[in-house]
Amino acid sequence: KTSQVRLIEARGPIVVGGRMVQPRARSPIRPSAPPVTRARSSSAPPGAPSAHMTLLGRALHVLERGKAHDTDKRAAVACSMYAQGVKALQVLMRLKSLKRYHSMLNERLAEYSLRVAELEASLGEGSDSICVSFEDAVSCGDLCVSLADESSPAIEYELLVDGASWMHRAVNLAAAERRRERASVCRAMMQEVLDRAEASKLFGAVQLEPYGVLGERSRLSRGVQRVGGSPTQGTAIVDPAGLHFIQQHGPAAAGGASGAVYAYIGLSAFPETVRDTIRATGDACYHQYATAAGAPVHCIHVVGPDLAVGEYTRQTAAAALAKAYEAVFIAFAATGLRSLRLAPISSGIFAGPFASQAPALAAAAIKIALRRLPRATRNRLQKERTIHMCIFAEGAFSRFVAAGFNPSAAEASLRAAEEQAARQAKKKAILLRWAKLAEQGMDVLENTAASAVQAAWRGKPQVATIPLSPPSKKRLARDGFALKQIVPRERAVWKALRALLQTDSAQLGRGRDVTSSSDYDSLRLARAWRIVHPLGWTRYVAGLATVKAEMERIRKGAGRGGMPGVKALPTKTAAAATKLAKGLAEDANETLLLHGTSPSVLLSLISNGLNERFSGSNAGTAFGDGIYLAEDAGKTDQYVQKDPSFDPSDELHKRLYGASCSHPSAVYYLLVVRVALGLPVRTTTMGRAATSMDDRSLKVFPVTFRELATVPSVSPPANYHSLVAEIGGSLGRFREFITFHGEYVYPEYLVAYQRFKGSSLVR
Numbered sequence: 001k002t003s004q005v006r007l008i009e010a011r012g013p014i015v016v017g018g019r020m021v022q023p024r025a026r027s028p029i030r031p032s033a034p035p036v037t038r039a040r041s042s043s044a045p046p047g048a049p050s051a052h053m054t055l056l057g058r059a060l061h062v063l064e065r066g067k068a069h070d071t072d073k074r075a076a077v078a079c080s081m082y083a084q085g086v087k088a089l090q091v092l093m094r095l096k097s098l099k100r101y102h103s104m105l106n107e108r109l110a111e112y113s114l115r116v117a118e119l120e121a122s123l124g125e126g127s128d129s130i131c132v133s134f135e136d137a138v139s140c141g142d143l144c145v146s147l148a149d150e151s152s153p154a155i156e157y158e159l160l161v162d163g164a165s166w167m168h169r170a171v172n173l174a175a176a177e178r179r180r181e182r183a184s185v186c187r188a189m190m191q192e193v194l195d196r197a198e199a200s201k202l203f204g205a206v207q208l209e210p211y212g213v214l215g216e217r218s219r220l221s222r223g224v225q226r227v228g229g230s231p232t233q234g235t236a237i238v239d240p241a242g243l244h245f246i247q248q249h250g251p252a253a254a255g256g257a258s259g260a261v262y263a264y265i266g267l268s269a270f271p272e273t274v275r276d277t278i279r280a281t282g283d284a285c286y287h288q289y290a291t292a293a294g295a296p297v298h299c300i301h302v303v304g305p306d307l308a309v310g311e312y313t314r315q316t317a318a319a320a321l322a323k324a325y326e327a328v329f330i331a332f333a334a335t336g337l338r339s340l341r342l343a344p345i346s347s348g349i350f351a352g353p354f355a356s357q358a359p360a361l362a363a364a365a366i367k368i369a370l371r372r373l374p375r376a377t378r379n380r381l382q383k384e385r386t387i388h389m390c391i392f393a394e395g396a397f398s399r400f401v402a403a404g405f406n407p408s409a410a411e412a413s414l415r416a417a418e419e420q421a422a423r424q425a426k427k428k429a430i431l432l433r434w435a436k437l438a439e440q441g442m443d444v445l446e447n448t449a450a451s452a453v454q455a456a457w458r459g460k461p462q463v464a465t466i467p468l469s470p471p472s473k474k475r476l477a478r479d480g481f482a483l484k485q486i487v488p489r490e491r492a493v494w495k496a497l498r499a500l501l502q503t504d505s506a507q508l509g510r511g512r513d514v515t516s517s518s519d520y521d522s523l524r525l526a527r528a529w530r531i532v533h534p535l536g537w538t539r540y541v542a543g544l545a546t547v548k549a550e551m552e553r554i555r556k557g558a559g560r561g562g563m564p565g566v567k568a569l570p571t572k573t574a575a576a577a578t579k580l581a582k583g584l585a586e587d588a589n590e591t592l593l594l595h596g597t598s599p600s601v602l603l604s605l606i607s608n609g610l611n612e613r614f615s616g617s618n619a620g621t622a623f624g625d626g627i628y629l630a631e632d633a634g635k636t637d638q639y640v641q642k643d644p645s646f647d648p649s650d651e652l653h654k655r656l657y658g659a660s661c662s663h664p665s666a667v668y669y670l671l672v673v674r675v676a677l678g679l680p681v682r683t684t685t686m687g688r689a690a691t692s693m694d695d696r697s698l699k700v701f702p703v704t705f706r707e708l709a710t711v712p713s714v715s716p717p718a719n720y721h722s723l724v725a726e727i728g729g730s731l732g733r734f735r736e737f738i739t740f741h742g743e744y745v746y747p748e749y750l751v752a753y754q755r756f757k758g759s760s761l762v763r
Contacts, residue, residue, distance in 0.1 A: 052092070052095055052097045052098055052150070053098075055088070055092060055143070055146055055147060055150070056092055056098060056101065058088075058139070058142075058143050058146070059085055059088035059089055059092060059143060059147075060085075060108075061139065062081055062084055062085040062088065062136075062139060062140055062143055063081070063082065063085035063086075063089075063108065063112055065081055065136050065139065066078045066079075066080075066081030066082040066085060066112075069081065069132075070082075070115070070119075075119050075122065075123055076123060077132045077136075078119060079116055079119035079120060079123060080132065081132070081136065081140065082112050082115055082116045082119070083116050084140050084143070084144070084162065084166075085112060086109060086112050086113050086116060087159075087162070088143055088144075088147055089105050089108055089109050089112075090109065091147050091150060091151055091155065091159070092105060092147075092150075093105050093106075093109070094150075095150060132169060132173075133173070134170055134173040134174060134177070134182070137166050137167070137169040137170040137173060138166075138167075138170050138186070140162075140163075140166040141162075141163045141164075141165075141166030141167040141170060141189070141193075142163075143163075144159045144160065144162045144163030144166060145159070145160065145163040145193055145196075147159050148160050148163070148196075148200070152404060156200045157197055157200040157201045157204060160193055160194075160196055160197035160200055161197050163193045163197075164190050164193040164194045164197060167186050167187075167189050167190035167193060168190055170182075170186040170190075171183050171186045171187050171190060174186055195371050195375075196367075196371050198370075198371075198375075198378055198382070199367055199370035199371040199373075199378070200367065201382070202370050202378060202381060202382050203363070203366055203367050203370060203404075204406060205382065205386075205387070205406075206342075206366070206387045206388070206389050206405060206406065207386070207387070207388050207389070207406060207407075207408035208388075208389050208391065208397070208400055208401065208405040208406060208407045208408060209228060209341075209388045209389065209390045209391065209408050209410060210227060210228075210391060210394070210397050210407075210410065210414055210415075211226075211227050211228035211390060211391070211392065212257065212260070212343065212390050212391070212392030213231065213237040213238060213257070213261065213341040213342075213343050213390045214230065214231065214237070214260060214261065214264055215227070215228035215229050215230050215231070216228075216260075216392065217392065217394060218392050218393050218394060219394045227414055228390075228410065231297065231298070231341060232339070233295070233296055234337050234338045234339055235298065235337065235338070235339040235340070235341055236286070236298040236299065236300055236332055236335055236337045236339070236340050236341070237261065237297070237298065237299055237300070237341045237343075238299075238300050238302060238328055238340070238341065238342050238343045238345075239257075239258055239261045239262075239299050239300065239301045239302065239343075240257055240258060240302060240304055240343050240344070240345045240346070240347070240350075241254070241258050241278070241301045241302065241303055242254065242258065242303065243278070243280070243281065243303045245258070246270050246274060246275055246278050246301065246303070247275060247278075247279070250268075250269055250270065251267045251268065251269070251270065252268065256348060257343055257347075257348075257392065261299065264291070264297070265289045265291060265297050265299065266289075266291060266292050267289065270301075271287055273285065273287060274287055274301055278301060278302075278303055280303070281303050281304065281305050281306075281320070281323075281324070282303065282304075282305070282320065282323035282324045282327060283302070283303055283327060284300055284301065284302035284303075284324065284327035284328050284330075284331045285300070285301050285302075285331065286298070286299070286300045286301075286331045286332070286334070286335055287299055287301070298335065298337055300328055300331050300332060300340075302324050302327060302328050302331075302345060303324065304320075304321060304324040304345035304346035304350065305317070305320035305321065305324070305346055305350075306346070306350050306352070307320075307346055307350060307351055307352040307353070307354050308349060308350060308351070308352030308353075309352070312352075312353075312354070314354070314357070314361070317354055317361060318361055318364045318365045318368060319365075319368065321345060321346060321361060321362065321365035322364075322365040322366075322368035322369040322372065323369075324345050324346070324365075325345060325365055325366050325368075325369035326368075326369035326372050326373065328340075328342065328345075329369060329370070329373055329377070329381065330373070330377060332381075332385070333377045333380050333381055333385070337385075338384070338385060338386060339385070339386045339387075339388065340385065340386070340387045340388065341388050341390050342387055342388060342389050342390065343389075343390055343392075344358060344359075344362050344389070344391070345362070345365075347362075358399075359396070359399045359400040359402065359403035359405075360403045360404075362389075362400075362403070363400075363403045363404045363405065388408070389405055430535060430538070475655075476532070476534070479607065479655070480533065480534075480535060480607065481531065481532060481533040481534075481536070481606060481607060482531075482532045482533075483529040483530070483531060483532075483606070483655055483656060483750065484529060484530045484532060485527070485528070485529050485660070485661050486528040486529060486530060486749075492579050493528075493579065493580060494525070494528065495579075496576040496579040496580050497525055497528050497576070497580070497672070497749065497751055498524075498525045499575070499576050500573060500576050500594065500633060500672065500751070501523040501524065501525055501633045501751070501753055502523075502633070503523065503632055503633045503634035503637075504634060505521040505522060507634045507733055507734075508520055508521060508522075508523070508634055508637060508755075510733075511638045511733075513638040513639060514638045515638075515641070516642075518755060518762050519757055519762070520755040520756060520757045520762045521756070521757055521758065522755075522756045523633055523637060523753050523754070523755060523756075524753060524754050524755075524756050525751065525752075525753055526664040526667050526752045526753055526754050527656075527661065527664060527667070527751075527752040528749060528750065528751050528752070529656070529749065529750045530748070530749060531606060531747050531748055531749065531750055533606070533607075533609075533746075533747075536609050536746060536747075537746060539609070539743050540674065540743060540744075540745070540746035542743060543676060543741060543743030543744045544585060544588055544590065544676045544744070546743075547588040547676040547678040547721055547744060548585060548587055548588045548676075550678065550679075550718045550721070551587055551588055551589075551678055551679060551721075552587070553714065553718060554679055554711055554714050554718055557711075557713055557714035557715065557718075570591070571591050571592075571593065571631040571737075572631040572632060573591060573592045573593060573594070573631050574591060576592065577591055577592040580592060580672065580748070580749065581674055581748060584674075585676070588676045588677075588678055589676065589677040589678055589679070589680070589721075590674060590675070590676050590677070591674075591675060591677060592672055592673065592674060592675070592748070593629035593630060593631055593672075593673055593675050593737055594629060594630050594631070594632075594633060594635075594636045594670050594671070594672060594673070595610065595627070595628070595629050595630070595636060595670060595671045595673055595747075596630075596635075596636030596637060596638070596639040596640040596668070596669070596670045596671075597639070597640065597669055597670065597671065598639075598640065598641035598669075599641065599643040599652060599669060600641070602652055602669050602750075603651055603652045603655070605671065605747065606747060606750065609742055609745070609746070609747065610627045610671075610673070610742055610745045610747065611627075611742050612625060612626045612627050612706070612739070612740050612741065612742055613625075621705070622686040622687065622725075623683070623686060623690070623723055623725050623736060623738050624700075624701060624705050624706065624708075624723060624738055624740065625705050625706045625740070626706070626723070626738040626739055626740040627738065627739050627740070627742065627745055628736055628737075628738055629673065629675060629736070629737040629738070629739070629745075630734060630735070630736060630737065631734075631735060631737070632734050632735075633670065633753075634733075634734065635733075635734035635736070636670050637668070637670075640668040640669060640670065641668070642666060642667070642668060643663075643666075643667050643668070643669065643752075644665065644666055644763075645663060645665050645666075646662070646663035646665075656750075656752075664752065664754065665763070666754055666755075666761060666762070666763045667752040667753065667754055668752070668753055668754070668755070669750065669751065669752055669753075670751050670753070671747045671749070671750060671751075672747075672748055672749035672750075672751060673745050673746060673747045673748060674745070674746040674748050675722075675737070675739060675744060675745050675746075676721065676739075676744045676745075677721060677722040677724075677737065677739070678720075678721025678722060678744070679711060679720055679721050679722075680720060680721065680722040680723060680724045680737075681694075681698070681700055681708055681709065681720040681722075681723055681724070682694060682723075682724045682726050683700050683723065683724075683725060683726065684725070684726050684727075684728045684729030684731065685729055686725075688701050688705055692709075693726060695712070698712070700723060706740055707719060707740060708720040708721075708722075708723060708740065721739065721741075721744065722737060722738060722739045722740075722744075723737070723738040723739075723740075724736075724737055724738075725737075725738065
C-alpha cells in the first residue's frame with residue numbers, strides 16, 4: 001500500500017510512499033523488536049487476511065513495548081504507547097476476519113485501558129511523553145497509518161493525525177542523534193501522512209445526496225421524481241461526458257446522466273474551449289451556459305476512463321479515476337463558486353467489471369485525488385467550498401453509504417418524510433378496511449365499538465378509545481403495540497390485579513397438567529403492564545360487535561322462553577373486572593378472564609393475539625380446539641413456565657425490562673384478557689361426544705371440534721359463542737372457558753408473578 005511506509009533494516013533502499021531513499025550502511029534503523037510480518041499462522045481463523053493478522057501482531061507489539069517502559073518506571077512513555085495500542089485494538093475489534101480473537105482482544109482492552117487511566121491519573125496534566133525511542137516512535141506511527149486503511153473516514157483522520165504526531169517525534173529524535181537520513185525519511189513520511197490526513201478530513205466533508213446533479217431521483221416503483229432543488233447560480237454541476245461525444249458526435253447523441261444535463265442546458269454543440277481542452281481521458285473543463293429561460297448553468301465536463309475497455313486492476317482503475325476527479329476539483333477551485341454537485345465518474349456501462357465495486361472505487365479515487373491536490377487548493381476546498389456527491393438511482397445510495405460517504409441532512413429529512421408517509425398510508429389502509437366493514441353490516445355498533453371505529457375514521461388514534469394511558473409513539477410505530485408498566489402507586493389497578501392471583505393454596509401445584517414439582521402456597525404479583533395494541537383492539541371491537549348483533553337476534557328468537565346458558569355467568573373475576581376494564585358490554589357477556597403461558601410464546605401472543613389455530617400446543621384439547629381461559633389463577637398456574645432471569649439479548653426482555661423496570665427473577669406470566677362470551681353452552685363431559693348439561697340431546701360439537709352447535713329455535717342459525725366446562729363430571733376443581741374465535745379475545749394486561757412458600761420465594 002502506498003500509504004503504508006515500512007522502515008526496515010536492509011542493504012537496499014527505504015521505501016517511502018512509493019519513493020526510495022538510500023540510507024548509509026553505517027546508520028541502519030534497528031527496531032528493538034520488529035513488528036510481526038509473518039504470514040497468518042495455522043491457528044488464525046479461516047478467512048482472516050494475513051494483513052489483518054499482521055496488524056494484530058503489530059498492535060500487540062506496541063502494547064508489549066509499553067509494558068516494558070512501564071516496568072522500567074517510564075510512566076509517560078508507557079501511558080502514550082498503551083493508549084495507542086488500545087486505540088489499535090478498538091479498530092481491530094471491528095474487523096469480522098478477527099472475530100475468533102474478540103474474547104482475547106476484550107481482555108487486553110480491559111487490562112490496558114485500566115492501566116492507561118491509572119497512569120493518566122498519576123501523571124496529571126502537562127506530562128511530556130516525547131522521551132520515547134526512535135524505534136518505538138516509528139512502530140507506533142507505522143501502525144497508525146496501516147490501521148487507517150481499515151477504518152471509517154472519521155477514525156481514519158484521527159489515526160492519521162496520530163501517525164503524523166509519532167513521525168514528528170521520530171524526526172526530532174533522529175535530528176537529535178544527527179541521523180540525517182533517518183530525519184529525511186521520517187520527515188517525508190510525516191508530510192505524506194499529513195497530506196493524507198487533510199485529504200481524509202476533506203473526504204469526510206463530502207455530503208452524499210439522494211438525487212442527481214439536477215435534483216432528480218430515480219425510484220424503481222415511482223419513476224423519476226424531483227426531490228432536490230435545481231442547481232443554483234452558485235453551484236457547479238459535473239457532466240461525466242464521453243470523449244467521442246465531445247470530439248465527434250456532439251451532445252445530441254449522448255444519453256444517461258450526460259444526456260439529461262445537455263437537455264437541461266439546451267446544448268446543441270460543445271463550445272470550442274471545451275473541445276480544445278478535453279482531448280484525452282482524465283481531462284476536465286469548466287464552462288458557463290444559460291438555459292432557455294436565461295438562468296446561468298455552471299458545468300464542468302470531465303472524461304473518465306472506460307473501465308469496460310482495456311485491462312484494469314483495481315489499483316490502476318482507482319488511479320485513472322483519481323486523475324479525472326483531480327481535474328474536476330482543480331477546475332472547480334478556479335471558478336470561485338461555492339458548491340459542487342459531483343456525479344460518480346465512469347459509472348454504469350463504463351464501470352465494466354467494476355460495477356459492483358463502483359462506490360468503493362469512487363471513494364478510493366476521490367481520496368487519492370484530494371491527496372494529490374496542491375495544499376492551497378485543498379485548503380480552499382475545505383474552508384470555502386461545499387462538495388456534494390449526487391446519486392441519481394435510489395438503489396445505489398446505500399452502497400455509497402457503505403463505501404464511507406456521509407449522508408447529508410437532506411437525505412435524513414427525505415427518509416423521515418418517506419417513512420412518515422408510509423406509516424400514514426398503512427394506517428389509512430387499515431382504517432379504510434374497517435370502515436368498509438362497518439358500511440357493509442356493522443351498523444349495530446354501539447358505545448365502545450362505534451366510538452372506536454368512528455374515532456379511527458376521523459384520523460384520531462384508536463388507542464384513545466382503550467381505557468389505557470397512551471404509550472410511547474416510537475414503540476407503537478415500530479412494533480404495532482406497546483407495554484406500559486403499572487406501578488404499585490396505581491393502587492386501584494394494582495390491587496385488582498393482585499386480587500386476581502388469590503386462590504386456594506391447597507389446590508396449587510396439583511393437577512394432571514402441572515409440570516413443576518415445587519412446593520408453594522401462594523402467588524404474588526411482581527410486575528404488571530397494560531397492553532396497547534390498536535390493530536388488535538380494532539379487530540376485537542369488530543368481533544364484539546358481531547357477538548352483540550347475534551345476541552340481539554338470539555334474544556328475539558328465544559322469545560318468552562328466555563335465553564339458555566345465562567347460568568354460566570357471572571365469573572369469579574367480575575369484581576376485579578369492574579376496576580380493570582371500564583365499559584364492559586353486558587349485552588355481549590363481556591368479562592375478564594386469565595390465560596397462563598410460557599415466556600417462549602408470550603411475545604407472539606402479545607403481538608398477534610390469542611389464536612385458536614394453535615390449540616393444544618401447550619396442553620390438551622379436551623373441550624375442543626379453541627382458546628382456553630380460566631377465572632381462577634390456580635388453574636392457569638398449571639400451564640405456565642418459569643422465566644428464571646434477565647437476558648439482555650431476549651426480544652421479550654428488551655420490551656419488558658430496562659432501567660426503570662428490573663427483572664424480579666423466577667417469574668411466571670399470565671394474560672388478563674377481555675373476552676366476549678356471548679351465549680355460552682355448558683357441559684361437564686369431555687371429547688367430541690360432549691353434550692349440553694342444559695339439554696342432553698344437544699351435541700356441543702355436532703360437526704367439528706373447532707365450532708360449537710347452533711342455538712335452537714333461532715333463524716337464521718346462530719352458533720353458541722363460547723363453551724363453559726362446569727365443575728362435576730370431568731372437572732373437579734376449576735371451571736374452564738373456551739372460545740373458538742380469536743377476534744372475541746383481547747389481551748389487556750400482562751402479569752408477572754412469583755411463587756412463595758410462606759414468606760420465602762420459590763426459585
